Amino acid sequence: MSTDYQQAREALGLRLRELRLTAAGDGLTGTQLAQRLGWPHSKVYKLEGGRQTATRDDLRAWAEAVGQPGAFEELAARLKGFESHIRSWRRQLAAGHRPVQDTWNVAVDRARTIHAWEESVVPGMLQTADYARHIFLRYANLYGTTRDTDEAVRSRMERQAWLYQGGRRLHALVWEAALHALVCPPAVLVAQLDRLTGTIGMDTVELGVIPLGASLKVPAANGFWILDRQVVVAEDWHAELWLDDAETVASYVRVWEALRESAVYGVDAQNVISEARRHVNSRHRGHH
Structure with missing residues (x-):
């Protein structure tokens, strides 16, 4: 608790x-x-x-x-x-990232429908193990917390089994900026972008990408997840917010719907991802 x-x-x-x-x-x-x-x-x-x-x-x-x-x-x-809990990172991560991931797994497991928005990273449910490892290390360094990176990665990967169960649907929106953000080595990012391309067309995933040049109804601010339109989990630098009052959830749903209007899907989304992949490759060819 x-x-x-x-x-x-x-x-x-x-x-x-x-x-x-x-x-x-x-x-x-x-x-x-x-x-x-x-x-x-x-x-x-x-x-x-x-x-x-x-x-x-x-x-x-x-x-x-x-x-x-x-x-x-x-x-x-x-x-x-x-x-409506405010779960401070300093307290939550005192025992490492693994317990936080486990808590998430329980919440996700109950959900049938998830709406996710991420503006700076690839959504956790669609991450490769290598990409996830680098994200966890960045946060462990930032907060000076226990490094249980491998266990945290395993827990996050376990969560992805959700995507292979019938009757589930992940509606994920990602800003194009996240496809270029080098929070990991370029080779890891390229593999991550390949994984994203592979999720397009899965019947349990609807992946929308908002191109950098797209006209936005609302600013592309902090990431959040909506579970069954009952609970919102929003991340801030100081805490993870678990919000469950109906009015708050409704306002996050409105934000998600507004962002969705700027997204591209299917082949258009694949093209944005491929372009980002080419960009990462060309920028860093000299570093390999």
Whole structure:
């Protein structure tokens, strides 16, 4: 469990305790409140100590039992707040990249449809092992975190099995800039571009490339993934944001749809990738 999530649970627990202690009269003891609610005594202390996650029903019952039904909305908003996790990279990567990849695998495995947008790298689900290795090393250097690169690469490659299961669909959009970005040696990038070309025409993948010269409805800003139109995972330099409230998800879907209008597909996408491949080869022929 992320530390951010735990901190939010503890903050909610402190607020619940405050409501209990300021209940009409001289407040309530934990035992009295538990009796009023018909709960085991331990549940009151677990909720207050941030050792158990409250449900909306728990919060409504608590607010009513302490004589402050009006506090329910505020408590529910707090609960909603930590359902949208901000997973700080420093904390997440403390144990290396592998656990982060494993968490992703669980989320992806449940999804039937994924919409992805990447402006500076090839999407993880379409990466070669060599390309992924260089990406992980760049981040490990940046954050000074554990280098478990091989395990992280294996975990990311396991995730790609999703692409070979029926009834799944990855709608990936990539900005052409990502096809030229040397976040790895040129030979690795060339192999990665070949792999991308190979995904065009797969029945589980719809790959759109937005050419650098394309007219854009919205700026080509940070990458994000939408899982089943229920959860958005967006990456920033400080954290990975897991967002699940309907309004936020809807706005990311709108951004994705707006970007999609600038993309080319099929043969046109192949041509953009081939051009990038030629460009990488010609620029770096002298380096081989």
